[in-house]
Amino acid sequence: MKVSVVGTGYVGLVTGACLAEMGNDVLCLDIDPNKIRILQEGGIPIHEPGLDLVVARNVKAGRLAFTTDIARAVAHGTLQFIAVGTPPDEDGSADLQYVLAAARNIGRLMTDYKVVVDKSTVPVGTADKVHAAIADELAKRGSTTPFAVVSNPEFLKEGAAVEDFMRPDRIVVGADDEQAILLMRALYAPFSRNRDKVLVMDVRSAELTKYAANAMLATRISFMNELALLAEKMGADIESVRQGIGSDQRIGFHFLYAGCGYGGSCFPKDVKALIKTASGEGQDLKVLQAVEDANDAQKMVLVDKVTKRFGQDLSGKRFAVWGLAFKPNTDDMREATSRVVLEELFKRGATVTAYDPVAMEEAQRIFGKHPALSYADSPMGALQDADALVIVTEWKEFRSPDFAQIKASLKTPVIFDGRNLYEPSIVKASGLDYLAIGRAALAG
Numbered sequence: 001m002k003v004s005v006v007g008t009g010y011v012g013l014v015t016g017a018c019l020a021e022m023g024n025d026v027l028c029l030d031i032d033p034n035k036i037r038i039l040q041e042g043g044i045p046i047h048e049p050g051l052d053l054v055v056a057r058n059v060k061a062g063r064l065a066f067t068t069d070i071a072r073a074v075a076h077g078t079l080q081f082i083a084v085g086t087p088p089d090e091d092g093s094a095d096l097q098y099v100l101a102a103a104r105n106i107g108r109l110m111t112d113y114k115v116v117v118d119k120s121t122v123p124v125g126t127a128d129k130v131h132a133a134i135a136d137e138l139a140k141r142g143s144t145t146p147f148a149v150v151s152n153p154e155f156l157k158e159g160a161a162v163e164d165f166m167r168p169d170r171i172v173v174g175a176d177d178e179q180a181i182l183l184m185r186a187l188y189a190p191f192s193r194n195r196d197k198v199l200v201m202d203v204r205s206a207e208l209t210k211y212a213a214n215a216m217l218a219t220r221i222s223f224m225n226e227l228a229l230l231a232e233k234m235g236a237d238i239e240s241v242r243q244g245i246g247s248d249q250r251i252g253f254h255f256l257y258a259g260c261g262y263g264g265s266c267f268p269k270d271v272k273a274l275i276k277t278a279s280g281e282g283q284d285l286k287v288l289q290a291v292e293d294a295n296d297a298q299k300m301v302l303v304d305k306v307t308k309r310f311g312q313d314l315s316g317k318r319f320a321v322w323g324l325a326f327k328p329n330t331d332d333m334r335e336a337t338s339r340v341v342l343e344e345l346f347k348r349g350a351t352v353t354a355y356d357p358v359a360m361e362e363a364q365r366i367f368g369k370h371p372a373l374s375y376a377d378s379p380m381g382a383l384q385d386a387d388a389l390v391i392v393t394e395w396k397e398f399r400s401p402d403f404a405q406i407k408a409s410l411k412t413p414v415i416f417d418g419r420n421l422y423e424p425s426i427v428k429a430s431g432l433d434y435l436a437i438g439r440a441a442l443a444g
């Protein structure tokens, strides 16, 4: 099938590459010439495990190409995926300007039947707006070219995006146009070989499903984070509690880890947008508001632990920070807890030596040449001259460090662990203080 993907970011590039992998003829469009140049020169503008190989293979096979030429992209695909960003507007609602600009471009230039697929995460009712924008552009030039708008939200996780796209749990298709449903079923048939994973539903339910999924996952995290704070106060261990409740099949183990707050490009903005959508309908989503408030507070937990130990005035103190990305296996730092931690440490006069396996370039872009921030080229390198170690992202390479070496390197033998990476008794046996999340019973 001929597919165009509008927006070649995390979702658009993975979608384009994986659809090409299944034999489709895919053209990816972006308005960012730099991104397209990198891709045309054989590079990958983001860090996503395995994506480089899929992209290279399909470019070589002639099934995947990249362009900034809007007219070429509109002419190319019968299926036009919109995978542009939907960042939060000032009031927290999803900013639809990029989605609607992409829709208008399609309406302005299309000359044959198109299925326009909303893959971006968009509030309920957006497909109607996309439909209206395209219809308006067609009307301006007196065209009656037929088209359909489909909602096909994406559930991939950054860091495992290729695997998630190739082996999805489900594929949600919101549509009421029979021809469009047939095309979507055909497109996704190779991804549903062991069972039919395509769930066809009405457009509004599909749009809401995406927000509901992210809101549920964020709720589990904030719930565990609040319980972790309580566990600390009451001398309980959140890890034992996690195992105690996760083993209940009605609850399950996924997304039940306490930590220093969720970040990323999706949970924070989608939780905000769903709250805003609901308030537009006169409904307060009280649970979700609490989820967001709890998460904002949780991003301060590490800083609170640091100031409790070293005082509010941190001038003259240097902290080693392990992990900048909002989660492992990505260089994405959107809404990352590390950003709050670094800003709060700087505010109090501290300096930081940070290490992250892939996100240091992104951090340099965000923080610029910050006088209080330097980078190390290894985890142990970050400890040099540091007063203490703060762990913000659970990269695998942080999981089994040489605790004796950490103790010998730090001026004060203390680890603030925002991701509960270690067995407290092992850390303590090395003579280090270990301040993790909700582990007071064991860390002492």
Ligand SMILES: NC(=O)c1ccc[n+]([C@@H]2O[C@H](COP(=O)([O-])OP(=O)(O)OC[C@H]3O[C@@H](n4cnc5c(N)ncnc54)[C@H](O)[C@@H]3O)[C@@H](O)[C@H]2O)c1
Residues within 6 Å of the ligand: 006, 007, 008, 009, 010, 011, 012, 029, 030, 031, 032, 035, 083, 084, 085, 086, 098, 101, 102, 119, 120, 121, 122, 154, 155, 156, 157, 158, 265, 266
């Ligand atoms: N990142 C994720 O893990 C993830 C997962 C599921 C869903 N989503 C959703 O998918 C959407 C895209 O997210 P992302 O992380 O890929 O964003 P991104 O910022 O990485 O990529 C968006 C791209 O769209 C381009 N763009 C903007 N307007 C354009 C236009 N008119 N024409 C062509 N290109 C245009 C931008 O230049 C950018 O490269 C969002 O709605 C997001 O919520 C993201």
